[in-house]
Amino acid sequence: MNMYIGNIKAAQKVAAVQCKFVEPKVAISVIGLGYVGAVSLACLSSLGHRVIGADIDEQKVDSIAWGNSPIHEDQLADLLTRGVSEDLLSATTNLKRAVRETDVTFVSVGTPTSEDGGCDTRAIKAVAKGIGEALAAKNEFHVVVLRCSVPPGTTLEIMKPVIERYSGKVAGEDFGICFNPEFLREGTAVADFHAPPKTVIGVTDPKTARVLADIYSPVDETPIVTSVEVAELVKYVDNVWHATKVCFANEVGRLCKPMDIDSHAVMDIFVQDTKLNLSPYYLKPGFAFGGSCLPKEVRAVSHLASTLGVDVPMIDALIPSNQEQIDQAVALVEQTGAKKVAILGVAFKPGTDDLRESPVLEVIAELKKRNIEVSAYDPAIQPGPHIEQQFEYMRFAAPHLKAVVECLPEFMKEAPADAIREADAIIISQNLPGLRSVLKSKKEETVIVDLVRISAPLPATSNYTGIGW
Numbered sequence: 001m002n003m004y005i006g007n008i009k010a011a012q013k014v015a016a017v018q019c020k021f022v023e024p025k026v027a028i029s030v031i032g033l034g035y036v037g038a039v040s041l042a043c044l045s046s047l048g049h050r051v052i053g054a055d056i057d058e059q060k061v062d063s064i065a066w067g068n069s070p071i072h073e074d075q076l077a078d079l080l081t082r083g084v085s086e087d088l089l090s091a092t093t094n095l096k097r098a099v100r101e102t103d104v105t106f107v108s109v110g111t112p113t114s115e116d117g118g119c120d121t122r123a124i125k126a127v128a129k130g131i132g133e134a135l136a137a138k139n140e141f142h143v144v145v146l147r148c149s150v151p152p153g154t155t156l157e158i159m160k161p162v163i164e165r166y167s168g169k170v171a172g173e174d175f176g177i178c179f180n181p182e183f184l185r186e187g188t189a190v191a192d193f194h195a196p197p198k199t200v201i202g203v204t205d206p207k208t209a210r211v212l213a214d215i216y217s218p219v220d221e222t223p224i225v226t227s228v229e230v231a232e233l234v235k236y237v238d239n240v241w242h243a244t245k246v247c248f249a250n251e252v253g254r255l256c257k258p259m260d261i262d263s264h265a266v267m268d269i270f271v272q273d274t275k276l277n278l279s280p281y282y283l284k285p286g287f288a289f290g291g292s293c294l295p296k297e298v299r300a301v302s303h304l305a306s307t308l309g310v311d312v313p314m315i316d317a318l319i320p321s322n323q324e325q326i327d328q329a330v331a332l333v334e335q336t337g338a339k340k341v342a343i344l345g346v347a348f349k350p351g352t353d354d355l356r357e358s359p360v361l362e363v364i365a366e367l368k369k370r371n372i373e374v375s376a377y378d379p380a381i382q383p384g385p386h387i388e389q390q391f392e393y394m395r396f397a398a399p400h401l402k403a404v405v406e407c408l409p410e411f412m413k414e415a416p417a418d419a420i421r422e423a424d425a426i427i428i429s430q431n432l433p434g435l436r437s438v439l440k441s442k443k444e445e446t447v448i449v450d451l452v453r454i455s456a457p458l459p460a461t462s463n464y465t466g467i468g469w
């Protein structure tokens with residue numbers, strides 16, 4: 001290589017590195033300085049951002065402006081003091097000034113339970129108005145980030161229109177909009193900020209995604225970028241899951257005590273199973289549970305609790321919740337108006353001929369009650385005496401399925417194409433091998449009721465439906 005060009009390239013490289021090094025970090029305003037906002041403010045300043053906190057509570061603002069923590073939270077006071085002494089952190093009651101003087105605004109006002117049990121978004125609306133008015137007087141691209149826990153739709157249908165109305169600007173063009181849920185745990189919030197369980201960025205435009213990814217890059221280099229609505233719901237789903245775990249463990253504890261069993265010994269073993277217990281397994285929406293174990297054992301535990309005089313409302317709710325999934329499948333078929341229905345997959349899961357308490361049998365029983373003609377295919381099932389024996393096993397659990405099991409040979413077909421040929425609707429309860437090519441032979445107008453979500457992305461046609469999608 002020519003020496004001169006080589007030198008230029010080397011110089012360019014150094015300049016690029018230096019340029020990257022001196023590039024100023026975005027300035028961030030944080031509106032709402034409670035448990036979430038105060039921690040975000042302090043932690044963002046610790047990453048080198050100039051930050052301005054804003055709140056309507058003068059006492060909080062005063063406290064933070066002096067570098068004092070308004071709440072009890074490990075390490076927070078130290079970070080606030082450092083931020084103020086380094087001239088990176090300030091606080092004000094003037095929201096509009098905070099927005100005008102920064103590039104990005106985090107909104108972390110309270111969203112308490114409303115009178116009707118929902119989510120009170122009044123503080124978000126009030127803040128959105130102020131942000132809109134501030135943006136009206138600003139020319140630069142500004143990013144607004146909602147951090148409150150809210151129902152899906154709040155960011156784009158409640159906050160965004162108010163900002164657009166009062167700023168006269170358009171989201172995605174003149175300013176960016178983002179939902180970025182907060183996963184901190186009070187008590188370890190500062191540590192959680194610096195080592196987050198995940199970073200979720202819900203956006204409608206790539207420029208905003210980049211701004212957020214840059215902010216979080218020192219603590220998480222692989223943020224999850226998704227739609228705003230998914231990000232909003234993830235936060236709720238996470239917390240409902242945590243609550244579910246707490247109630248589940250507590251029900252196990254209540255069950256253990258009268259039997260003099262150490263509940264912690266039970267759960268210590270339970271959590272060691274990261275293959276089935278604490279894992280993604282069983283955690284994708286799909287069809288109802290069934291088979292020879294789950295329904296039987298859920299019933300047995302409910303029965304055990306009742307004989308011990310222990311209330312386990314969550315465990316007791318599992319069978320009704322499962323039944324709802326079966327009812328939904330039947331309702332979807334009914335909505336199609338189909339008179340002939342084909343079912344692909346009859347056992348409770350693929351790869352087994354175990355029909356015991358398969359929820360598909362429940363669906364068949366309901367369809368037959370409605371005089372709907374059923375045909376079915378399952379590569380693992382050959383009707384015969386062993387099937388009748390399986391019924392013996394669930395004689396007390398599901399006596400109403402006897403009739404279905406008995407007439408199984410009448411509606412089971414040798415090949416999937418035989419099952420679907422005349423069908424007005426096809427229920428897919430298993431993602432069988434070769435399914436896609438089989439479905440090509442269906443009548444065009446035949447509706448697919450997909451209970452297991454065979455495709456991604458989902459077909460955009462009215463002839464396709466599912467329970468959770």
Ligand SMILES: NC(=O)c1ccc[n+]([C@@H]2O[C@H](COP(=O)([O-])OP(=O)(O)OC[C@H]3O[C@@H](n4cnc5c(N)ncnc54)[C@H](O)[C@@H]3O)[C@@H](O)[C@H]2O)c1
Binds near residue numbers: 031036055
């Ligand atoms: N606390 C947590 O651990 C946690 C964790 C994750 C998410 N969240 C969510 O974050 C949001 C904030 O929670 P929090 O616990 O920090 O609430 P908080 O009640 O402690 O703080 C809210 C702050 O917003 C201020 N505020 C209200 N209206 C305002 C306005 N118009 N302008 C400026 N400031 C205003 C209040 O004065 C208060 O200081 C909520 O949606 C909450 O559900 C909280």
